[in-house]
Structures are given as C-alpha cells and as structure tokens.
Amino acid sequence: MLKTSARLLELLSLLQTPRVWTGADLAERLGVDARTIRRDIDKLRSLGYPVHAVAGTAGYRLGAGAKLPPLLLNDDEAVAVVLGLRTAAGGSVTGIEESSLRALAKLEQILPARLRHRVSALQAATVTVPAGGARVDPEMLTAIAAAIRDHVQLRFDYRTHDGAEIRRTAEPHRLVHTGRRWYLVGWDVEKRDWRTYRVDRLRPRTPTGPRFTPREAPEVDLAGWVSRGVSTSAYRYQARITLEASAAEAADRIPPTVGVIEAIDERHCLLRTGSNSLDEIAVYTGLFGFEFHVHEPPELIEHLRALADRVTAAIAPREDAPDPAHRRPD
Numbered sequence: 001m002l003k004t005s006a007r008l009l010e011l012l013s014l015l016q017t018p019r020v021w022t023g024a025d026l027a028e029r030l031g032v033d034a035r036t037i038r039r040d041i042d043k044l045r046s047l048g049y050p051v052h053a054v055a056g057t058a059g060y061r062l063g064a065g066a067k068l069p070p071l072l073l074n075d076d077e078a079v080a081v082v083l084g085l086r087t088a089a090g091g092s093v094t095g096i097e098e099s100s101l102r103a104l105a106k107l108e109q110i111l112p113a114r115l116r117h118r119v120s121a122l123q124a125a126t127v128t129v130p131a132g133g134a135r136v137d138p139e140m141l142t143a144i145a146a147a148i149r150d151h152v153q154l155r156f157d158y159r160t161h162d163g164a165e166i167r168r169t170a171e172p173h174r175l176v177h178t179g180r181r182w183y184l185v186g187w188d189v190e191k192r193d194w195r196t197y198r199v200d201r202l203r204p205r206t207p208t209g210p211r212f213t214p215r216e217a218p219e220v221d222l223a224g225w226v227s228r229g230v231s232t233s234a235y236r237y238q239a240r241i242t243l244e245a246s247a248a249e250a251a252d253r254i255p256p257t258v259g260v261i262e263a264i265d266e267r268h269c270l271l272r273t274g275s276n277s278l279d280e281i282a283v284y285t286g287l288f289g290f291e292f293h294v295h296e297p298p299e300l301i302e303h304l305r306a307l308a309d310r311v312t313a314a315i316a317p318r319e320d321a322p323d324p325a326h327r328r329p330d
Contacts, residue, residue, distance in 0.1 A: 020059035153209025235274035244291040
C-alpha cells in the first residue's frame with residue numbers, strides 16, 4: 001500500500017485524466033478501501049484542489065480551480081510533451097516560440113536522467129524542416145476560437161488573393177491547420193454560403209457581432225472539405241489525375257494544400273488539384289515522380305501534348321539545326 005503522501009499524488013494524477021472516477025475504481029487502483037478514498041479526497045480539497053462529486057455517478061472529477069495543480073506525467077507522456085514543445089518552438093504561430101522554450105526549460109529541469117537521455121537521443125537524431133507558411137498571431141487565434149465557442153458573429157477585414165481589401169461578417173465554425181497555414185471555416189453572412197478564409201489575411205474588428213445558432217457543418221470531413229477548397233475549387237483549372245502509386249505513397253509527397261488524394265486500389269490513387277496556370281499543374285505533376293494519367297480538364301491534356309512535342313523536339317537530332325561546335329570563326 002502506498003504511503004499517504006505518495007497515495008495523494010497518485011490520486012491527483014488519476015483525477016487529472018478526463019474521466020469520472022468512481023470511489024470503487026479509485027480504491028481498486030490505489031489498493032485501499034472506499035473510506036480511505038473519501039478521506040484523501042477531503043485532504044485534496046483542503047489543499048485547494050477542486051475535486052467535484054458528479055451527481056448520479058457516485059464519482060469524482062477534478063475541476064478548474066484558483067491554483068494550477070502539479071502536472072503528473074508518466075515517462076511516455078513527459079517525452080511527448082517535451083517533443084511537442086520543441087516542435088511548437090519552430091511552429092507557425094507568431095510568438096509561441098518564446099513561450100514554448102520557457103515551458104520546455106522548466107520541464108527539462110525536472111526530468112529524470114533516464115528521460116533526458118531519451119529526449120536528447122531523439123533530438124540529436126532529428127532534423128526539423130521549418131513549415132515555411134505565413135505565421136499568425138496567437139491572440140488572433142484565441143479571439144477566433146472564443147467567437148466559435150460563444151457562437152458570436154465575427155467581423156473582420158480580409159485581404160483577398162489578388163491583394164484587395166474587403167470587409168466580411170461570418171459565423172465562425174472551426175479553425176483548420178494544414179501544417180503550413182491556418183484557415184477559418186465559417187458561414188459568410190453576406191454571401192449566404194460556407195467560405196474558407198486564411199487567418200494570416202484576416203484582421204478581426206471589434207465589437208463582435210450578435211449571437212447565432214450554429215449550423216450543420218458543410219461536410220463531416222471538414223479537413224477534406226478545406227483541402228479541396230484551397231487546392232482545387234478556388235482555381236480556374238481543376239484537374240483529375242490518376243497516379244500509379246498508393247494513396248499513402250502519394251500523401252508522403254503531395255501536401256494537402258496542393259491536392260486531394262483518393263485511394264483507388266493498392267497501386268493507384270486519384271489526385272484532384274487545381275491552378276490558374278496549366279504550366280504549374282504540368283510541372284508539379286511531372287515532378288512528383290509517379291507515372292500518371294490525366295483525365296481532365298481537356299485544356300491540360302492538350303497542353304501536355306504540346307509540351308511533350310516541344311521537349312521531344314529539343315532532344316531529337318535535326319539535320320537542319322546549326323551545331324555551335326562547328327560554327328565558323330568571325
């Protein structure tokens with residue numbers, strides 16, 4: 001049986017998990033009786049930790065209080081937090097690097113030696129490529145998230161793709177992060193339709209608008225909906241291309257902002273992508289390194305045929321072509 005102080009820490013660790021614990025469950029995990037659990041719960045409350053009794057379940061849950069309880073992590077959880085903070089230190093949110101490094105310094109100071117060795121080994125063996133996307137202000141993300149939570153309309157100035165400044169009002173639904181950029185999905189009040197906005201082009205205005213009743217999402221797969229919106233539907237040319245590669249292989253090389261990948265079978269997948277330039281689609285698709293077949297649009301098919309003819313002509317010998325090596329001296 002654990003001693004009282006150790007048992008209290010273990011009890012607090014269990015209560016920090018997002019679930020309701022019954023007295024019987026806690027007693028079994030800690031190897032004590034239900035009466036001891038009740039006494040320990042009272043001790044935690046006397047120390048200022050808000051342990052709530054959940055009506056109808058005879059259970060307990062740790063609530064939000066005036067003080068931050070000690071964060072009790074097992075080995076794998078601690079390593080995951082450290083790696084997450086290291087990743088955030090080079091992330092796409094402006095200013096989060098400093099906060100992440102401060103938290104990381106505090107955590108690494110108290111890590112046991114065995115965990116420091118694990119983290120150091122993984123860090124030494126890992127090279128991180130910067131995301132490279134536009135960064136956003138964390139206060140802006142917080143303001144948008146609050147509007148989503150409180151179901152209030154969001155008024156904002158927005159810079160469009162061509163640089164024009166417009167003013168929009170939307171019912172914010174979700175924030176979506178693609179790994180490089182942040183997007184807001186919302187119902188545009190004026191357009192009366194769902195829209196996707198790049199957060200780095202958005203400047204919220206105050207005050208916020210009136211409350212609204214949340215609408216059903218445009219699709220269950222919101223991430224896929226956003227990916228299609230930013231990679232295909234916004235462009236003049238929308239291409240449908242079969243790749244001779246599995247969906248997993250293609251996803252390793254093609255980011256979600258370039259196109260949407262759909263599995264066909266174990267050796268083929270369908271890529272839906274778009275651009276305002278046929279040359280851009282042709283070059284991107286050719287550089288993926290997969291054999292491919294273009295289904296549409298017909299303009300892209302003709303463009304690729306003309307491009308193939310020019311490339312073939314460039315490398316094929318021609319009798320009438322002058323050879324610079326045999327040029328007469330001036």
